[in-house]
Every structure is written in C-alpha cells, then in structure tokens.
Amino acid sequence: MTTRQVIAIGLGVLWGLITRLSLLRVDYRAYPSYPHAYSTHLAFGFIASLMGSVAPVALAEGKFEAVSFLLLTATQFQEIRRMERDKLADLETIELVPRGANYIEGIAEVFEARNYLVMLVAALTSAAFWLGGPWGGVIAGVVLALGAHVLRRDTTIGDVAKVRLGEVRLEGPGVYVEDIFIMNVALPQLRDGISKWAIGVVLEAREDQFINVLHNVGQRQAIVHDVIHVLGNRQDVDTAAFQPMVRKDAESGRIAVYLLPMEQDSERVLQVVSQVPVLSNAKSGAGQGL
Amino acid sequence: MKNQEKKWISACVTVHRQKVRGGIPIFYADDDQEMKSIASLLADVVNGVPHDLGNGVYIVVQH
Incomplete structure (x- = not known):
C-alpha cells in the first residue's frame, strides 16, 4: 500500500x-x-x-x-x-x-x-x-x-400550504374548527376543557397540485404527531375526547387540525405545523414542483 | 385506510326506555343530570368518549 x-x-x-x-x-x-x-x-x-x-x-x-x-x-x-x-x-x-x-x-x-x-x-x-x-x-x-x-433540506408543510389559526367552536355537542366538523362530545366537563385548551389550525393548499399532499392520511398523522411531540398533549390514556384530530372539508379541500397542546402557544403551533416535513410518499400524484 | 379507525359502541345511556333496545349494555337514567353522570363514569371506566345523539340518548364509543 x-x-x-x-x-x-x-x-x-x-x-x-x-x-x-x-x-x-x-x-x-x-x-x-x-x-x-x-x-x-x-x-x-x-x-x-x-x-x-x-x-x-x-x-x-x-x-x-x-x-x-x-x-x-x-x-x-x-x-x-x-x-x-x-x-x-x-x-x-x-x-x-x-x-x-x-x-x-x-x-x-x-x-x-x-x-x-x-x-x-x-x-x-x-x-x-x-x-x-x-x-x-x-x-x-x-x-x-x-x-x-x-x-x-426537506420540503415542509409551510411550502405547500397556507397555515393559519382557525377558531374552535362548540355548537351543541358538536366541536368545529371554523365550519369543519371535528367530533361530537356530549359531556359538559369535556366541552369546558375543549373550550379552554383547544387550538385549531386551518391548512389551505397554495396550489391545486399540493391538495393531495394535505389529504394524505399519513401526512395528516405526521402533522399531529410532530406538534404534540414538540408542544405536549393534554390527552391521557383515558381521555380520548382530547385526542388531536385532522379533518378535511370535502367542499373546499381545506384541512382542519384540532389539538389540545400542553403549551398553550398558538404561534408556536403554527410554527411547528409549518415545519413538518412533506413525506415523500405523500408527494406521489402531487405533480411537479416538489 | 379503511379500517384505520376501529370504533365500537360499548354502552348506551338514555332517559327514554322505548328508544333503545338491542345487544349492547343499556343504562336507564331518570333525568338528564343522571344520564350525564352515568355517561361520564362509564366513559372513564372503559376509556371511551360519550357522544350525544340529540334525542336523549348518549352512546359511549371506543375510538
């Protein structure tokens, strides 16, 4: 050698x-x-x-x-x-x-x-x-x-979607983020917790080709996992009503994220959601530009 | 995706005896207040979420 x-x-x-x-x-x-x-x-x-x-x-x-x-x-x-x-x-x-x-x-x-x-x-x-x-x-x-x-460097949710806060509303037993239905919660004590702690985030695709990314169920799960991982979770093993959820509006294609983080800072929630990476398998069928 | 969320009704609480029948545990309450407290206890015990059907019937669902 x-x-x-x-x-x-x-x-x-x-x-x-x-x-x-x-x-x-x-x-x-x-x-x-x-x-x-x-x-x-x-x-x-x-x-x-x-x-x-x-x-x-x-x-x-x-x-x-x-x-x-x-x-x-x-x-x-x-x-x-x-x-x-x-x-x-x-x-x-x-x-x-x-x-x-x-x-x-x-x-x-x-x-x-x-x-x-x-x-x-x-x-x-x-x-x-x-x-x-x-x-x-x-x-x-x-x-x-x-x-x-x-x-x-990954493409992030902030690159493909407009991320903004959405008001969490309680209408009878129904929980909504803006006009998107999240779930039905019957008990007043759970509804009190939701009105006190819940934060809603609305995602709108920046271009039509990115809608598929936001609608991908795995991608939506990744969003709630990351936010909860960073900001903590009010949910315990026996309070399923506090589970974070992501629902979509069939008409406009918007996505509503509903969560109850321990850290009650909506600006940070927006920041974390924006930084969630776009998963490579959510990109398939999303067209050019990623 | 289809079966990603498995849900089932584990119990039913109602103030209307005639409205609920069938093969799930049914709890009858005398008034709204009792219905809420039974639903709350049941939900805690079985780790479920109580949902209001809007007709005096609560169901406890496992998510």
Whole structure:
C-alpha cells in the first residue's frame, strides 16, 4: 500500500464521516437522541465512507472486483432501513399519537439514503485526490459535504400550504374548527376543557397540485404527531375526547387540525405545523414542483 | 385506510326506555343530570368518549 493510496482513502473517510456527523444533528423531532443510536449510525457511516473511498483507488489499480463489494455494502444499508422501521414501528403501539406508517417509512428511507450520500462523498473525494492532488481532494470534500446539506433540506408543510389559526367552536355537542366538523362530545366537563385548551389550525393548499399532499392520511398523522411531540398533549390514556384530530372539508379541500397542546402557544403551533416535513410518499400524484 | 379507525359502541345511556333496545349494555337514567353522570363514569371506566345523539340518548364509543 503506497502513501498516496493511504491519503486518498483517509481523505475520503474523513470527509465521509464529517458529512455523516453533520447530517446526524438532533433536530426538533429529537430522533435519534440517544448515544447508542449515534454510535450505530456513525459506525455505519464509517463503513460507508471506507467502502466509498476504497472503490476509486481499487478501480485505478485495475481491481474491478471493488464493484461487487460496493453492491454488498448497499444491501447492508437496506438493513439500516429495516432496523429503523422496526424500531419505530415497535414504539407505535404505546404512542398516544402515533407517527403513522408513512412517517416511519419516510424516516427509515432518509437513514438509508444518507448512507449512500456519505458513500458518494467519500468516493468522489478520494477520486478527486487521486486525479487532482491534495487540494483537489480537500476542495471536493468541502463542496460535496456542503452539497449533501443542500440535498438534506426537506420540503415542509409551510411550502405547500397556507397555515393559519382557525377558531374552535362548540355548537351543541358538536366541536368545529371554523365550519369543519371535528367530533361530537356530549359531556359538559369535556366541552369546558375543549373550550379552554383547544387550538385549531386551518391548512389551505397554495396550489391545486399540493391538495393531495394535505389529504394524505399519513401526512395528516405526521402533522399531529410532530406538534404534540414538540408542544405536549393534554390527552391521557383515558381521555380520548382530547385526542388531536385532522379533518378535511370535502367542499373546499381545506384541512382542519384540532389539538389540545400542553403549551398553550398558538404561534408556536403554527410554527411547528409549518415545519413538518412533506413525506415523500405523500408527494406521489402531487405533480411537479416538489 | 379503511379500517384505520376501529370504533365500537360499548354502552348506551338514555332517559327514554322505548328508544333503545338491542345487544349492547343499556343504562336507564331518570333525568338528564343522571344520564350525564352515568355517561361520564362509564366513559372513564372503559376509556371511551360519550357522544350525544340529540334525542336523549348518549352512546359511549371506543375510538
């Protein structure tokens, strides 16, 4: 093994790991938030960047079997997707407000995709060093790591819909957000709680092609899960009437979100709803522009 | 999607004896106040939500 090979692989691994680490920021969804999850994903990131950076060096030496090793690694990354999916699906059974299958699949998909991204950054960095010298390697690493950040940005609900507050009204036993019926609650004490704590949000698609995104049931579940996850929930295991709900108005296609967050701050509710990612499987059939 | 929300009526509380019959637990109350308190207790016990049918009949539904 020559020094040139060592530097090419080392540079690739370094930039691959930096990319993985920067993509592993704990965000408001607080996932993954545990040290063990960190170590698992960093270990996989290390393997991905090692495989990625070895490939161009091996290919340059005429060792074409490197390609089959890349394929082998790709199957391992599908395992990451399964691991994340199984873990989150297991947790669903004890969630008062579940994430929903679409959200889980979306999260699992992102974890898999990020490893491919890391592998690509490592491979291109090491190839750039091999062809363009030390500076080529460093510049390629910086540009690619920044590029990975651009790719990381999700489209959010705020991009596809106008998000505004809607008045929660009680008419007899009926609970409405503006004119959209949410549910029927009979008891006065529950209705008192609702009139005191409930916050309504109305979503209107910015363009017709985005209506499908808002109407996707998985997407709607993801919205309530995220808001409740950030702002807390008044609902307990025995107060199903306080369960957050999302209903649509069949006539106008508007979506009404009804929830009773612990933190009674309607501005923050709007902020969180706007920042909920648009799930990739809710986009299907939504047309161009996402 | 279709069966995502499984719901069933676990009990029925009414002040009108002639309005409710059938295979679910039925509780008869003498007045509105008693109907509300029975519905509230039942809802707490079975973790359901009481709904008002508007004709003097409350149903407790499992969501």
